[in-house]
Amino acid sequence: MKRVLLLGVCLLLTLSGVFAQNRVITGKVTDGTDNSPLPGVTVGVKGTNLGTITKPDGSFSLSIPANAQVLTFTFVGYEKKEMPIPSGNQLLVKLLSDQKSLDEFVVTGYSVKRKRDVSGAVTSVQGKDIENRPVQSFDRAMQGQMAGVQVIANNGIPGGALSVRVRGLGSINAGSDPLYIIDGVQVNSGDNTRNFPSSNALAALNPDDIETIDVLKDPASASIYGAQAANGVVIITTKKGKAGKTNVTLGVYTGYSERIKKVDVLTTQQLIQLAYESRLNRYGKADADSWVPTLFGTTKYDSLPNYDWQNILFRKGIIQNYELGINGGNEKTTFYLSGSLNRSEGQVIASDFTRGTMKLNLNHKVNKKLEISSGILLAAYKQNGVNGAGTFTNPNRGGILLWPGTGPYNEDGTYNQNLFGAYYINPLQQANYDSYNARNLKMIGNLGVIYSITNSLTYRGTINAEYGDVKEHRFTDPRTPDGAPSGRVSDYNSELLNWQTNHTLNFNHVFNDVHKVSALIGTEYRYNVSRGFNTGGTGVPSYEFSTVGSTAVPTNPGSFYGDWKLLSGFGQLSYTYDDRYTVTGTVRRDGSSRFGKNNRYGTFPSVSLMWRASKEAFLANSNVISDLKFRVSYGQTGNSLIGNYPSRQLFGLGGTYEGLPGAAPSALAVPDLSWESNQSYNFGFDLALLKNRINLTADYFIADRKNLLLTKPLPITSGFGSIQQNVGSLRNQGIEFELKTVNFDAGDFRWETKFNVSSVKNKVTKLLPGQDNIGTAIVIGRPINSIFTQKWAGINPADGRPMWYDTLGNITYQPVARDRAYLPGTLDPTWYGGFINEFTYKAFSLRVFLQFSGGNYLLNQDALFSSRAGSTVDRNQYASQWRRWQKPGDITDVFKPYYGGTIPGTSSAYSLSDRYYEKGDYARIKDITLAYTLPKKVLRQWGLAYARIYATAANFHTWSNYSGYDPELINGTTGDFGIYPQSKQYTVGINVNF
Amino acid sequence: MKRLFLYILAVSATATTVSCNKLLETNPKESIDLNIATKSKDALKATIISVYASMRGSGYYGRDFIVQCEVLADNGEITSSNSNRFVSEANNQPRAQVNIWNACYVNIFRCNYIMKYIDQIKGFTEDEKQQLLGEAHFLRAYNYFDLVRSYARNPRFMYDFDLGVPIVTDAILDVTDPAFPGYPARAKVDEVYAQIVKDLDSAELKLGRAEASSITQIAPFRASKLAAVALNSRVKLYRGDWAGAEASATSAISLMPFNSPKLKVEFVSDSATYMSKWGNLHPEMIFGLSFEAYESLGTDAIQYIYYKHPILGGYGDITARAELLADYYGGTADPRRRSLIKQDVKSSQIVYYCLKWPGAKPYRGGDDIMLIRASEVYLNRAEARAMQPGKESGAMDDLNKVHTRTKLAPIAALTGDDLTKEIWRERRIELAFEGHRLFDLLRTGRNIVKGATTIENKDYRLVAPIPTTETDVNKNLKPNPFY
Secondary structure (H helix, E strand, O other): OHHHHHHHHHHHHHHOOOOOOOEEEEEEEEEOOOOOEOOOOEEEEOOOOOEEEOOOOOEEEEEEOOOOOEEEEEOOOEOOEEEEOOOOOEEEEEEOEOHHHHHOEEEOOOOEEEHHHOOOOEEEEEHHHHOOOOOOOHHHHOOOOOOOEEEEEOOOOOOOOEEEEEOOOOOOOOOOOOEEEEOOEEEOOOEOOOOOOOOEHHHHOOHHHEEEEEEEOOHHHHHHHHHHOOOOEEEEEEOOOOOEEEEEEEEEEEEEEEEOOOOOEOOHHHHHHHHHHHHHHHHOHHHHHHHHHHHHOOOOHHHOOOOOHHHHHEOOEEEEEEEEEEEEEOOOEEEEEEEEEEEEEOOEOOOEEEEEEEEEEEEEEOOOOEEEEEEEEEEEEEEEOOOOOOOOOOHHHHHHHOOOOOOOEOOOOOEOOOOOOOOOOOHHHHHHHOEEEEEEEEEEEEEEEEEEOOOOEEEEEEEEEEEEEEEEEEEEOOOOOOOOOOOEEEEEEEEEEEEEEEEEEEEEEEEOOOEEEEEEEEEEEEEEEEEEEEEEEEOOOOOOOOOHHHOOEEEEEEEEEEEEEEEEEEEEEEEEEOOOEEEEEEEEEEEEOOOOOOOOEEEEEEEEEEEEHHHOHHHHOOOOEEEEEEEEEEEEEEEOOOOOOOOOOEEEEEEEEOOEEEEEEEEOOOOOOOOEEEEEEEEEEEEEEOOOOEEEEEEEEEEEEEEEEEEEEOOHHHOOOEEEEEEEEEEEEEEEEEEEEEEEEEOOEEEEEEEEEEEEEEEEEEOOOOOOEEOOOEEOOOOOOEEEEOEEEEEOOOOOOEEEEOOOOOEEOOOOHHHOEEEEEEOOOOEEEEEEEEEEEOOEEEEEEEEEEEOEEEEOHHHHHHOOOOOOOOOOOEHHHHHEOOOOOOOOOEOOOOOOOOOOOOOOOOOOOHHHEEEOOEEEEEEEEEEEEOOHHHHHHHOOOEEEEEEEEEEEEEEEOOOOOOOOOOOOOOOOOOOOOOEEEEEEEEEEEO | OHHHHHHHHHHHHHHHHOOHHHHOOOOOOOEEEHHHHOOOHHHHHHHHHHHHHHHOOOOOOOOHHHHHHHHOOOOEEEOOOOOOOOHHHHOOOOOOOOOOHHHHHHHHHHHHHHHHHHHHOOOOOHHHHHHHHHHHHHHHHHHHHHHHHHHOOEOOEOOOOOEOOOOOOOOOOOOOOOOOOOOOOOOEHHHHHHHHHHHHHHHHHHHHHHHHOOOOOOOOOOOOHHHHHHHHHHHHHHHOOHHHHHHHHHHHHHHOOEEOOOOEEOOOOOHHHHHHOOOOOOOOEEEEEOOOHHHOOHHHOHHHHHOOEOOOEOOOOEEEOHHHHHHOOOHHHOHHHHHHEEEEEEOOEEEEEEOOOOOOOOOOOOOOEEEEEHHHHHHHHHHHHHOOOOOHHHHHHHHHHHHHHOOOOOOOOOOHHHHHHHHHHHHHHHOOOOOOHHHHHHHOOOOEEEOOEEEOOOOHHHOOOOOHHHHHHOOOOOOOOOO
């Protein structure tokens, strides 16, 4: 955006000729806030081509014709100012820095447009709205900020990966992640580790380096990115330098993270009582009277201890963040340089995230026509973690499941290595002795050349590169039961190289003041290669040795390699008549190495129309409506997030045996394999009222996702399980609203509100010929991730047996497969949004950010695992189990304790049914920040330009009926099984500008 | 500058339109093009390796198939405190069964692939060819045998359902071939057994020819003539071909001791040696599967489920059932009861672990999987002889050969049903936990008795369901009764 303005500056300079001049006016331009001189400001005479640029001290001198009336002052990042020419020859001008003007531009792919000119569905969030929040990656900060952009955390691991879905889930077997572009570089996203639980590839970028995030939602906006754009495009623009005084910023915050919720579990004594009842109910009193004391080795149950494993395995984790930025420059060169250090300890023991980043953006104007822009991001981050999912050593699970009667330590202070029950491994010992980490190095660099061929025609060429290196290390200590007898080590190394080059020609011209034409043609090439290897060993001499080299016996060597290439040509033509009617057409043609030789190339067109009604005569003079435009678009994009070689016939590795390598035919050729496509309509309007105090954007879309890759099953007797075919379809439909209002703005008090809400419906419309469903989750006519399960009917008050419903709605004790039914919702939220209120009173400001999501079910796998009414004596269980049925007439939701859980004539009481699918609706105060800006007077004494102190609470409060750790988690058939939950963070911080 | 720009533009335009395909070429490295592989001798030799590696997977002989056949039957039960593995199999819940269909057919495809392409690949010596084909025939037979005994009724107890499994002997690589993918129907049980015997006969011939020349003998961890003959004795026993089973067993016994560089394979008469060699190159091993340290299944290994090793760890989820313990001769007087069953306490429960995968190597999951061994061949012959009139004394000799090795007194001469039952008892004890029990009960018409529960021989749950993924795709496949 700034580049365009700078181009404009060049243009003005070029055009300024020497005309008849009557007098010379001189003056000085300064910053309206701190009175520092502003060099590089364009000073022009309105209605002419005359102009000049201010000198380093902000002064200017300009000859003006006698009839000149008004001077204009324009400068990047400042409000444009028009000023009647005074009679005197000396002029002092103050420019106010203008955040609002920045808002009005969006990066729409290979070009920057004024927001008011955009005819597709684009939403944005400003860097200032996400800064200073205790998150490790910007995708997490995007949550709840933008309509149509759904961010779901896969887990709460500091630095863990997230799932971002633009306008719903768009694929069955291919990826659903949007394309991420950071300063023009198309980067890889997702979890970039192969062994470590989760490491976010996007965590390399410090969120506080971000100026804006623009999301292209509809194919009309995104089709310029063709085959990579079906899931939307997220464009990140980092902060750039501003000409003028060198600005030094310092930011520090610190605080801690802690668990959001503790799950109520039983006590040792309660568990023993339930165990007794379960034996009694199954084998009778004699058995129970002897079995229980034998098992626990005592009859003095009250003397048995109670350990709170959740307290043992969760903690308060310290968070620290330090940032230093310097930016500035002159009319030829601007720079932005920042460094940051972040350390975030998780609320689960032994988990943390440490990152250092360096970001440099450097722009230089060689001459009036040639400009070089460059940027480099260097980041190193390391995560320590603990085992996840269903492993015995997972502390998140252990907190609930570990038997409370045995604790982490023996009497002599050593670790207890033989906990009671099935979960006998001590996660505290394991976490403290083992090491499990991922180290990331990331470099993202962009180099661009901008050349103004004529005033209207600009060439832009870039070379972009992303390099990533991930080293994962896992050491299982020989002193632990899991590492016995002699320890294990495994290392995964992987490397990513992703480079792109693109070349575009941009044409912009206004003919006769009313015919605005912009055109773009370009070509692009991308080559993405990732490779790596892993190795490991067992048997270290002693626990102090933890490297692969120190192991006696090598294990599990492996490697991987994958490359893909994309070659593209694209063009866009846009015509606007009188700022009222705009028509834009886009086409991109992509060729991808991933697809079959018969279908390697795809064409992705789109067209959009915009009508600015507010410019029509009947509205032009309205005092109420400041802007009103209607948008309609249709377009096609593609999804190529599939494996690298799915169309190839391959002979692949097949294990080793007796020291020899195995290999066998592994894949058949599928020459017709091609893109998945997104064919979508968008209808929307933007309305601004009362001089932009109220801004409303609404969109409705229908997105048909076609040619979805489906796995056509083959009889395995052919030697192959399946081949892929492009045959499936699904439809996403949704409505999105974004509302920004200034509710109150008088005197010292200002209250602003931002609200967004989205609703999306998903429906599978076509599968393989003759196929009505894939499993039970994907069924024609239903949304993806439908839930087909037994229906729970409660506990029979007469005998305490669990009951289910059969197909006819009658009670059954032994439900069969056909008794299952669909739940009304799926695992995916159908509505979500955010509600931000910002109050400013004098130097104080309060920001309250409420984020919400719902319409889905979550499988509470922990509850399924821990709701046994004491019928297995191997684990702790939910406190709810104490409500078990005890005698006829008891009305409860917990069955009769019965050893083994299978009461004769009754299905297992532990079996999965809809009772474990809980509503996923939640609303949470994602962020609440109270800030105080120090008064100028104090600042001046300290030699500071700006200082702000603040306190933030993240995930401060949650409203949800979900009984597990936390409702904010990715859907999945395994539910929340051992997922690292989200945490709360409390921080205090300070921002200082020098 | 303008010229440079025009040049770049021209190059770009040319690139997008003309030489696109070149720019889009990629080269997978972890796999190679199939067209290259079908011409490569080394690639074909690697294919047979992949079959051994696949059979060793934890879903097949690496763990599940062996454990399931013991807990579905009456040898093993699940400890009260357990890792939730094999519980439904031990409870004989419907569909809780072995699941080797996919693995076996992929292995069969690979064997078919070898047989189909070996003739068009240059560079094989005749001996190499015979060796590779012999192994392919042996492994194909083994996989068909496991399929037919798991997914079909025994030929002697078919209960009016005589369908076996589909027989596929071709490997088609071209999706446009009209014969691809093929929707084969199930062949009759007898046809499948005939195919298995035919393959084993070929394997015997080809491996014998290769071994006669100076090809390195690689038994017991790869197919050998001895393994082919020994397996044939088992297959014929299952089939009720008593004379054939006896002949094959005799032939196998005559091939022992069999010297391979790794092992001298023979019947072990010395009790101490017999007891001490489990897990690591047991001299009885005619055919088995091995694990190098880097191939270990770790916590998915069979040792981990059978035995809670004091150092290597383990779930120790399987304990011997009382009925099995009662069958041992004189209880703990039977040295096999003393040495190969370990009494232990797990979460206050007295448990009896099987020590045939004892954690014999310093790393987890390193124990050999012994699949065919010398004692079994003697017991095959004992049973085959007992079923033939007039051969009782030979049967007694074979039975006592195995029985007295354990220093127990010889069993006095028996005849008729008494003899058969004694052989079955000896077989149950001798081969306990090695994956024979379910099929030994099924093929002899016996019921499974677990405490108060009896599962009749004809019970549908004892035959595995063909995976629904397969019956959904291949409508020519008739599911097993009641599934």
